[in-house]
Amino acid sequence: xxxxxxxxxxxxxxxxxxxxxxxxxxxxxxxxxxxxxxxxxxxxxxxxxxxxxxxxxxxxxxxxxxxxxxxxxxxxxxxxxxxxxxxxxxxxxxxxxxxxxxxxxxxxxxxxxxxxxxxxxxxxxxxxxxxxxxxxxxxxxxxxxxxxxxxxxxxxxxxxxxxxxxxxxxxxxxxxxxxxxxxxxxxxxxxxxxxxxxxxxxxxxxxxxxxxxxxxxxxxxxxxxxxxxxxxxxxxxxxxxxxxxxxxxxxxxxxxxxxxxxxxxxxxxxxxxxxxxxxxxxxxxxxxx
Amino acid sequence: xxxxxxxxxxxxxxxxxxxxxxxxxxxxxxxxxxxxxxxxxxxxxxxxxxxxxxxxxxxxxxxxxxxxxxxxxxxxxxxxxxxxxxxxxxxxxxxxxxxxxxxxxxxxxxxxxxxxxxxxxxxxxxxxxxxxxxxxxxxxxxxxxxxxxxxxxxxxxxxxxxxxxxxxxxxxxxxxxxxxxxxxxxxxxxxxxxxxxxxxxxxxxxxxxxxxxxxxxxxxxxxxxxxxxxxxxxxxxxxxxxxxxxxxxxxxxxxxxxxxxx
Numbered sequence: 213x214x215x216x217x218x219x220x221x222x223x224x225x226x227x228x229x230x231x232x233x234x235x236x237x238x239x240x241x242x243x244x245x246x247x248x249x250x251x252x253x254x255x256x257x258x259x260x261x262x263x264x265x266x267x268x269x270x271x272x273x274x275x276x277x278x279x280x281x282x283x284x285x286x287x288x289x290x291x292x293x294x295x296x297x298x299x300x301x302x303x304x305x306x307x308x309x310x311x312x313x314x315x316x317x318x319x320x321x322x323x324x325x326x327x328x329x330x331x332x333x334x335x336x337x338x339x340x341x342x343x344x345x346x347x348x349x350x351x352x353x354x355x356x357x358x359x360x361x362x363x364x365x366x367x368x369x370x371x372x373x374x375x376x377x378x379x380x381x382x383x384x385x386x387x388x389x390x391x392x393x394x395x396x397x398x399x400x401x402x403x404x405x406x407x408x409x410x411x412x413x414x415x416x417x418x419x420x421x422x423x424x425x426x427x428x429x430x431x432x433x434x435x436x437x438x439x440x441x442x443x444x445x446x447x448x449x450x451x452x453x454x455x456x457x458x459x460x461x462x463x464x465x466x467x468x469x470x471x472x473x474x475x476x477x478x479x480x481x482x483x484x485x486x487x488x489x490x491x492x493x494x495x496x497x498x499x500x501x
Numbered sequence: 502x503x504x505x506x507x508x509x510x511x512x513x514x515x516x517x518x519x520x521x522x523x524x525x526x527x528x529x530x531x532x533x534x535x536x537x538x539x540x541x542x543x544x545x546x547x548x549x550x551x552x553x554x555x556x557x558x559x560x561x562x563x564x565x566x567x568x569x570x571x572x573x574x575x576x577x578x579x580x581x582x583x584x585x586x587x588x589x590x591x592x593x594x595x596x597x598x599x600x601x602x603x604x605x606x607x608x609x610x611x612x613x614x615x616x617x618x619x620x621x622x623x624x625x626x627x628x629x630x631x632x633x634x635x636x637x638x639x640x641x642x643x644x645x646x647x648x649x650x651x652x653x654x655x656x657x658x659x660x661x662x663x664x665x666x667x668x669x670x671x672x673x674x675x676x677x678x679x680x681x682x683x684x685x686x687x688x689x690x691x692x693x694x695x696x697x698x699x700x701x702x703x704x705x706x707x708x709x710x711x712x713x714x715x716x717x718x719x720x721x722x723x724x725x726x727x728x729x730x731x732x733x734x735x736x737x738x739x740x741x742x743x744x745x746x747x748x749x750x751x752x753x754x755x756x757x758x759x760x761x762x763x
Contacts, residue, residue, distance in 0.1 A: 356619065363618045363625070364604075364611045371594055371605045378592040380576035381554060381585070383609035383672050 225343070226411070227455060232346035233408040234451045238431040238443035239353050240400035245437045246366075247393035248373030250307045252425045253294070254401045256314035257287035259321065259420030261402025262409040266334045267327060269410070276340045276410070283406030284399045290317075291398035292391070299390045302376075314425055321417045333416025341411040349407060350444075353400055357440055369393060401428075423465060430472045436482020445484050505568045507532045507676050507707045508553065508584075513562035514731075515548055522548050523731045526562070530676070530724075535698070535708045537722035539715070539742075541751060544728040546711045547589060550678050554586050555579045566676065581609045585674035587665045589681045589711075595654035599645060599664055602653055603636035606671025639667040643697055659690040663697070670701070677701070679710040683717050695721060719743065727751065 221228075237254060244251040265283035268274040274282070298309040321328045328334065360366050368389045371379035380386045409415045427450070435446020454464055475482065508530040515523040522545045530536045538546050551557040553564055555576040564571050571579055585606075594602050611632055617625040640646040643663035648656070653664060662682060669677060682698070683691045691714065698721060702708050712718045718725060719739045727735040727742060729751040735742055742748055 359619050359621070363613075363629075364608050365618065367597075367601060367605050368608055370597065370601075371608075374594040374596060375592050377556065377576075378588070378594070379605070381556075381580055382606045382668070383577050383580040384605070385575075385577045 227451065229341070229343060229346050229411055230408070231448055231451050232350050233404045233411075234431060234447035235350050235444050236353060236400050236404035236407075237428045238435065238447035239357060239440070240397040240404065241428050241432045242437055242440070242443040243357070243393045243397040243400070245432060246373060247369040247390055248376070249299070249390060249393065250303065251310045251394060251397070252307050252429065253291070253310035253313050254397060254428050255420045255422075255424035256310075256317040257291065257398040257401035258405035258408075258424070259317055259415075259417070260287040260290055261405030262415045262420070263321060263328055263334070263405075264402075265406035266337045266409045266415055269338060269340075270334065270336070279410075280403065280406050283409075284402045287398040287402035287405075288395050291395045295391050295394045299387065299394060311422065311425065314420075314422065318417050318421050321420075328417075331417060333414055335414040337409055337413055337415065339411060339413060341407045346407055346411075349403055353403075354440060354444070361440070365389070365392070426465075426472075427468055430468050432482075434471060434475050434482060436479075436484040438481055438485055438487070442482045442484040446482065505532075506530060506565075507567060508709060509565040509568075510549070510553075511563050511565070513549075513552060513564060514560050515545070515552060515557065516560045521731055523552075526728070526731070526733055528726050528733065528736075530707065530709050532707055533702075533705070534723045535702050535710065535721045537718040537725040538709070538711050538728060539713070539718055539725060540728035545731045546728055547680055549728070550586055550680055550711065553579075553678065554584060577609070580672050580674075583673070583675040584678065585669035585672045585676075586678035587662070587669050587680055587682065589684060591658075591661045591665055593653050593661055593665050593668065595652070597653055598650050599640060599653055599656075599667075600633065600636045600649040602664055602668050603639055603671045604632050606668045607632045607635065607673075610673060636667075636671065639670050640664075642670070642701065643667045659686050659694075662686070663694070666697070666701075670706070674706065676707045676709060679708060679712075681711055681713060683712065683714050691717060 237258060240257070241251070241254045261283040264286040265279045268279050268282055269276070294310075294313050298306060298313075301309055322331050324330075368379065368384045371382060371384060372386055372389060376386055431447040431450045432443045433446070434450065435444065436442030457467070460467060479485070481488065506529045508528070510526055510528040513523060513526045514521065526549065528538070528549070538549060540546055548557065552559050555571065555574050555578070559572065566579070566582060566584060569582070571582070574582070594605060597605070611628050613622070613625045613628050616622070637646055637649060640649055643666055645660060645663055645667065648660075653661065656664060666679070666682070679698070683694055686694065695717060698708065710722070722739065725737065725739060725742045726733055727745070727748050734747045734751060735745045737745070
């Protein structure tokens with residue numbers, strides 16, 4: 213029995229651990245989405261976290277806890293700097309500005325070969341991430357976000373998402389709250405990047421490009437952004453899907469795109485939508501009486 | 502008499518390109534009571550509110566709230582200083598429940614930090630409980646407490662206006678700006694709202710309202726200012742305004758025009 217379990221772990225541990233990485237990524241974009249911002253820089257923040265941590269581990273020999281901290285702080289700083297001019301943009305303009313930032317990050321990584329290994333990336337990163345590191349990270353992230361949602365911060369995000377002008381006139385500092393969501397999202401993406409880099413042995417700039425950004429968005433929208441369950445569920449399904457549909461591997465990006473379109477058209481609140489569940493449940497109750 | 506007026510606009514103007522929406526507007530809203538701003542459509546009334554709440558910068562002149570110049574202050578700072586408003590086209594948070602709408606208005610008054618929030622400290626819990634109780638109280642002022650946990654989008658038009666009023670009160674304002682509070686209401690709802698506004702005024706809030714409905718304004722306001730084409734053309738009590746030839750002209754056209762026609 214134990215043997216079967218350990219065999220299962222050897223074969224599937226990478227998949228199980230990438231469940232954690234993707235959950236953190238989906239939660240990172242959920243933060244900005246819950247504040248009404250379509251910011252597409254999460255893949256870049258993940259990359260900044262991954263590269264910062266890999267370089268600190270390999271070239272400077274920092275201990276793992278310090279590396280994790282730095283892997284979160286570096287993208288937070290980047291978010292602060294690019295957030296100041298871009299967060300006043302709304303809707304698709306913010307998406308474009310943050311996508312452009314992502315490209316800049318990718319090109320900087322490719323062109324600083326001495327530090328980042330350029331297009332070939334960095335190989336031989338020690339695999340320090342244990343399964344419980346990942347679990348702890350996801351649980352901590354969920355706890356912090358859950359507490360936030362039940363406080364004035366969560367209400368402020370929600371108010372800003374619904375009507376920015378009205379939120380400001382309720383005494384909410386709209387700019388500061390948007391910045392908070394953006395920076396915390398960057399921290400989560402950086403954490404995902406750091407843990408993932410110390411799991412997969414190597415990183416390269418391709419992983420943190422446009423495709424990854426769209427995938428992160430798709431996971432969160434697919435799951436639904438009305439609650440914390442949605443992004444976690446969405447990321448789990450999107451992690452497991454390629455394994456189940458491995459014959460379709462070549463069409464993975466296409467499948468992602470089709471899923472995003474279908475969800476937006478038919479389930480705009482994602483698959484985890486408490487309001488819809490209540491509606492269904494209510495209808496059943498009504499039919500019974 | 503108080504030395505300082507609640508709100509004072511001095512030679513305020515606002516231009517959009519070459520269009521002079523407001524020109525040398527002087528308004529003094531005294532502390533206490535209900536002050537009305539009336540005028541034909543497009544006279545610039547809502548612009549006065551947008552300038553006062555910091556949504557738009559002025560092109561000239563000064564706006565003082567309790568003697569303090571509010572130029573350059575952001576909307577949330579002006580709200581925190583004590584001015585709240587409602588909108589002509591209702592802007593409640595439709596996907597939230599009524600009570601959440603009202604609690605959002607208390608955002609700046611809830612005193613707890615990141616640690617209190619994460620650890621759900623006694624301070625956090627007592628602040629949240631206080632907010633909830635106060636929100637129920639404010640909802641009962643506008644007789645909506647029985648629907649506290651409904652989704653705001655399901656309210657009727659008149660109820661949404663009243664929710665917006667309760668939400669504005671939640672910011673603990675000294676001055677409450679109401680932008681056409683009875684627009685689109687039937688006469689029963691209007692009478693009810695008139696009572697509620699009187700009650701709110703009696704609780705010590707200063708009210709400054711824009712309204713088209715003359716009966717409503719004349720019935721509620723002690724002071725009235727009339728705005729036409731971006732200028733104040735008359736100020737005074739309801740009787741003065743009713744008999745002011747310029748006001749009659751602005752609303753009904755000039756009398757001698759018809760004489761000439763005859």
